[in-house]
Amino acid sequence: MSAASLAHIAAGRARFAADLAAFVRFASVGADPRRRDDVAACAGWLAGRLRRAGLRDAALARTPGHPIVHASWRGAPGAPTVLFYGHYDVQPPEPLHAWRTPPFAPALAGEDLVGRGACDDKGPVLCHVAAIESHLATSGRLPANVVCVFEGEEEHGSPHLPAFLRAHRGRLAPDVAVMSDTRMRAPGWPAIIEGTRGAVSFEVELSRSGDELHAGQFGGAIANPLEALCAVLAQLHDERGRIAVPGLYDRVRVLPPREHARFAVDAPTDGELLRAGGSDDPAGEAGFSAYERTTVRPALTVTGLRGGYTGPGTQSAVPAGAQARLNLRLVPDQDPQEARRLVCARLRALTPAGLDLAVRAGPGSRATTIDRSHPAMLAAARALREAFGREPVFIRSGGSIPIVDVVQRLFGVPVVLMGFALPGDGMHAPNERVNLPTLHRGTAACARFLELVAAAGLPAEKELAA
Amino acid sequence: MSAASLAHIAAGRARFAADLAAFVRFASVGADPRRRDDVAACAGWLAGRLRRAGLRDAALARTPGHPIVHASWRGAPGAPTVLFYGHYDVQPPEPLHAWRTPPFAPALAGEDLVGRGACDDKGPVLCHVAAIESHLATSGRLPANVVCVFEGEEEHGSPHLPAFLRAHRGRLAPDVAVMSDTRMRAPGWPAIIEGTRGAVSFEVELSRSGDELHAGQFGGAIANPLEALCAVLAQLHDERGRIAVPGLYDRVRVLPPREHARFAVDAPTDGELLRAGGSDDPAGEAGFSAYERTTVRPALTVTGLRGGYTGPGTQSAVPAGAQARLNLRLVPDQDPQEARRLVCARLRALTPAGLDLAVRAGPGSRATTIDRSHPAMLAAARALREAFGREPVFIRSGGSIPIVDVVQRLFGVPVVLMGFALPGDGMHAPNERVNLPTLHRGTAACARFLELVAAAGLPAEKELAA
Numbered sequence: 001m002s003a004a005s006l007a008h009i010a011a012g013r014a015r016f017a018a019d020l021a022a023f024v025r026f027a028s029v030g031a032d033p034r035r036r037d038d039v040a041a042c043a044g045w046l047a048g049r050l051r052r053a054g055l056r057d058a059a060l061a062r063t064p065g066h067p068i069v070h071a072s073w074r075g076a077p078g079a080p081t082v083l084f085y086g087h088y089d090v091q092p093p094e095p096l097h098a099w100r101t102p103p104f105a106p107a108l109a110g111e112d113l114v115g116r117g118a119c120d121d122k123g124p125v126l127c128h129v130a131a132i133e134s135h136l137a138t139s140g141r142l143p144a145n146v147v148c149v150f151e152g153e154e155e156h157g158s159p160h161l162p163a164f165l166r167a168h169r170g171r172l173a174p175d176v177a178v179m180s181d182t183r184m185r186a187p188g189w190p191a192i193i194e195g196t197r198g199a200v201s202f203e204v205e206l207s208r209s210g211d212e213l214h215a216g217q218f219g220g221a222i223a224n225p226l227e228a229l230c231a232v233l234a235q236l237h238d239e240r241g242r243i244a245v246p247g248l249y250d251r252v253r254v255l256p257p258r259e260h261a262r263f264a265v266d267a268p269t270d271g272e273l274l275r276a277g278g279s280d281d282p283a284g285e286a287g288f289s290a291y292e293r294t295t296v297r298p299a300l301t302v303t304g305l306r307g308g309y310t311g312p313g314t315q316s317a318v319p320a321g322a323q324a325r326l327n328l329r330l331v332p333d334q335d336p337q338e339a340r341r342l343v344c345a346r347l348r349a350l351t352p353a354g355l356d357l358a359v360r361a362g363p364g365s366r367a368t369t370i371d372r373s374h375p376a377m378l379a380a381a382r383a384l385r386e387a388f389g390r391e392p393v394f395i396r397s398g399g400s401i402p403i404v405d406v407v408q409r410l411f412g413v414p415v416v417l418m419g420f421a422l423p424g425d426g427m428h429a430p431n432e433r434v435n436l437p438t439l440h441r442g443t444a445a446c447a448r449f450l451e452l453v454a455a456a457g458l459p460a461e462k463e464l465a466a
Numbered sequence: 467m468s469a470a471s472l473a474h475i476a477a478g479r480a481r482f483a484a485d486l487a488a489f490v491r492f493a494s495v496g497a498d499p500r501r502r503d504d505v506a507a508c509a510g511w512l513a514g515r516l517r518r519a520g521l522r523d524a525a526l527a528r529t530p531g532h533p534i535v536h537a538s539w540r541g542a543p544g545a546p547t548v549l550f551y552g553h554y555d556v557q558p559p560e561p562l563h564a565w566r567t568p569p570f571a572p573a574l575a576g577e578d579l580v581g582r583g584a585c586d587d588k589g590p591v592l593c594h595v596a597a598i599e600s601h602l603a604t605s606g607r608l609p610a611n612v613v614c615v616f617e618g619e620e621e622h623g624s625p626h627l628p629a630f631l632r633a634h635r636g637r638l639a640p641d642v643a644v645m646s647d648t649r650m651r652a653p654g655w656p657a658i659i660e661g662t663r664g665a666v667s668f669e670v671e672l673s674r675s676g677d678e679l680h681a682g683q684f685g686g687a688i689a690n691p692l693e694a695l696c697a698v699l700a701q702l703h704d705e706r707g708r709i710a711v712p713g714l715y716d717r718v719r720v721l722p723p724r725e726h727a728r729f730a731v732d733a734p735t736d737g738e739l740l741r742a743g744g745s746d747d748p749a750g751e752a753g754f755s756a757y758e759r760t761t762v763r764p765a766l767t768v769t770g771l772r773g774g775y776t777g778p779g780t781q782s783a784v785p786a787g788a789q790a791r792l793n794l795r796l797v798p799d800q801d802p803q804e805a806r807r808l809v810c811a812r813l814r815a816l817t818p819a820g821l822d823l824a825v826r827a828g829p830g831s832r833a834t835t836i837d838r839s840h841p842a843m844l845a846a847a848r849a850l851r852e853a854f855g856r857e858p859v860f861i862r863s864g865g866s867i868p869i870v871d872v873v874q875r876l877f878g879v880p881v882v883l884m885g886f887a888l889p890g891d892g893m894h895a896p897n898e899r900v901n902l903p904t905l906h907r908g909t910a911a912c913a914r915f916l917e918l919v920a921a922a923g924l925p926a927e928k929e930l931a932a
């Protein structure tokens with residue numbers, strides 16, 4: 001790799017940390033309407049950062065939701081075009097009491113920077129920016145053409161990104177996409193993600209007629225939607241930890257023994273996965289490892305429930321309604337719309353007579369599989385090996401990046417998921433953090449990837465799309 | 467009844483409504499530490515109101531919690547002493563969105579006054595005060611001796627009242643107690659409560675080690691305390707609607723057929739009870755009427771549950787913990803401490819390995835039975851008949867008034883529960899209200915009761931206590 005570019009990255013470490021702190025300070029919770037101004041300010045800051053990096057056309061594209069920050073450099077005719085994708089929105093910070101430092105007041109803890117969004121996905125986005133800057137600042141050009149697309153709605157399902165990509169399909173025309181909001185295998189051990197789970201989120205509400213009622217005067221004689229909802233949710237898993245939704249497993253692939261064997265070598269062990277979660281309370285489907293449960297098997301998680309009174313003191317009332325949130329993770333060949341229908345049907349079947357059920361669910365996303373033998377994947381593997389000094393492993397992610405499926409289908413190109421979060425960085429959790437030395441190596445890997453992919457002779461877009 | 471006293475009550479209607487509005491305006495939520503000042507201000511207002519009624523010794527007794535408002539009149543040596551008990555604290559107003567007018571901004575709706583505490587128990591407390599005033603203002607004396615004890619902690623279990631009553635046992639020395647936070651049989655149809663249910667409240671928490679975790683990366687492999695709590699709660703009732711807690715029914719009396727037959731005549735029908743609740747969704751123990759389910763059968767109600775994220779947007783995390791509130795209602799012969807032990811044991815038995823269970827429960831209260839043949843009960847029945855023009859019915863209440871048991875045991879005297887709330891007044895519910903014309907008749911009944919009980923020749927305290 002260009003020594004000048006590498007030196008530029010090394011010299012820029014302090015500035016990188018300061019940039020990341022500034023980026024994390026924006027409370028860009030895209031799903032929270034009260035945070036609209038914070039999200040907009042964050043987008044503006046990011047566009048400015050891209051311009052300072054040398055991408056002078058950096059700008060905001062308006063959407064019905066939050067703006068998309070985009071930028072490009074097209075100075076390498078004949079070279080491939082790399083789409084860097086990331087997101088500047090973050091998960092809600094709740095529960096706030098669990099944060100040791102405020103979520104939007106970035107704090108240094110050893111070599112980590114702590115704050116909501118630090119690793120998902122602001123740190124990795126800055127890796128992309130700094131990688132581009134390292135070439136432009138030292139040689140005035142990039143090894144390959146680059147387009148950046150950083151959205152503000154990833155954490156609530158990217159509702160407006162597909163339309164943007166479709167509208168600008170011809171102009172964007174990437175030969176490969178790079179996304180970095182995934183995890184490494186372990187500290188110092190890089191990983192390339194060979195597939196992601198899909199996801200569908202549900203909001204479920206059970207209610208009866210009438211208001212809250214005195215639990216003394218009515219307790220024992222009035223339907224209790226909160227108790228009914230508990231009973232419904234308790235019936236969504238069977239005693240072997242399988243999701244008790246008829247038909248949901250019909251399309252799930254049987255795990256071939258050789259894959260099971262490969263996972264036993266490459267994939268995180270149960271112990272590693274639990275330690276990464278800071279928990280020693282495993283659970284799940286009998287007959288599968290924790291890695292398999294979180295990657296090649298679907299999962300249904302009750303992520304929230306609220307009903308009745310839980311404030312200070314006692315209010316003894318029979319609630320009139322209760323709400324739950326469910327999150328379903330899907331594996332290859334499962335169809336989000338079909339899965340949504342099956343879950344809704346099951347919820348309806350479990351709802352007691354007399355109570356009203358309301359379910360809202362988004363369109364959801366598909367699981368993906370990424371071709372490991374594609375030249376761009378091999379270039380990424382080499383870039384990571386050079387940056388981290390260790391051969392990367394190909395693993396699946398249990399998380400969902402809906403846009404991976406969209407990009408693969410729309411452009412017919414692979415998505416290289418080379419992420420720099422570490423197990424235990426607490427994506428979506430309180431005290432989210434990112435390891436700064438890992439991000440510096442990640443920046444070097446992204447910079448080197450641009451050189452390697454330019455030399456790799458990628459198949460032309462038209463061939464692939466044919 | 468003294469015509470002058472009756473005329474005084476009739477002439478005072480507008481002032482009564484204004485007083486009640488002023489009383490309801492205090493947000494005296496005794497269980498909410500943030501409302502401490504509102505509760506104190508409410509107590510001060512009530513003491514002032516008692517002094518204006520002519521009870522010049524009205525004062526506040528400090529407790530470790532909220533003050534007790536007390537007052538007395540001892541000008542009738544040889545006549546019995548009537549203890550008027552009530553409470554000036556109110557239930558929390560949540561859920562606030564369900565109120566059509568703000569809970570602490572009293573509003574007139576036809577002949578009803580709407581606001582938190584209007585019928586439970588501020589309206590009835592004012593009936594006692596106005597009844598006393600009607601005699602003192604017109605004749606300068608009362609037919610019987612009177613002590614008033616109005617507490618500020620009834621809605622969270624009266625933690626400090628028993629000590630107050632015990633400390634002042636000799637000075638209070640009532641021959642009968644009157645409480646009015648119970649309901650009439652129907653509009654215009656008075657009722658005397660011949661018994662109440664006991665109650666125990668529980669706070670239950672399930673948690674695992676570690677923080678909230680990304681539902682994609684960990685969903686399917688980590689124990690979910692929220693799902694576990696749903697499963698636990700779903701197993702607290704069996705398929706016939708009985709409470710599935712071993713031993714809990716061991717002391718419950720079998721309902722004699724003649725009681726069942728009497729209820730069929732006197733007690734509210736299933737339809738009446740459901741209409742009073744504004745609900746058409748019955749539930750409960752097979753083989754019993756709604757009245758029986760809410761009076762002579764125990765009930766276990768999940769009154770609140772909270773876990774995970776339910777705020778704006780989506781946060782897809784596996785929760786680290788979940789909390790529920792339970793309310794258990796007890797019937798005669800059940801022991802609160804034993805019931806608490808049984809429920810705790812059941813919760814422990816249902817908790818999956820690896821999760822931590824924490825349960826907090828108050829001491830609870832016993833169910834009560836009140837002797838219908840006592841002369842004071844007969845005096846109350848006559849006073850109600852005269853005030854309302856209809857024979858009162860004796861019914862049981864499903865609610866719990868822990869202090870009934872304390873007073874009956876401590877003083878060896880009956881507690882006359884002649885209440886003025888109507889079915890549908892929404893005690894403990896949003897849009898709580900009270901019917902003003904009913905309160906005016908109730909005031910007349912209380913005033914008349916003082917005359918009748920003075921003439922009734924109550925058994926002396928010592929005889930009863932012997």
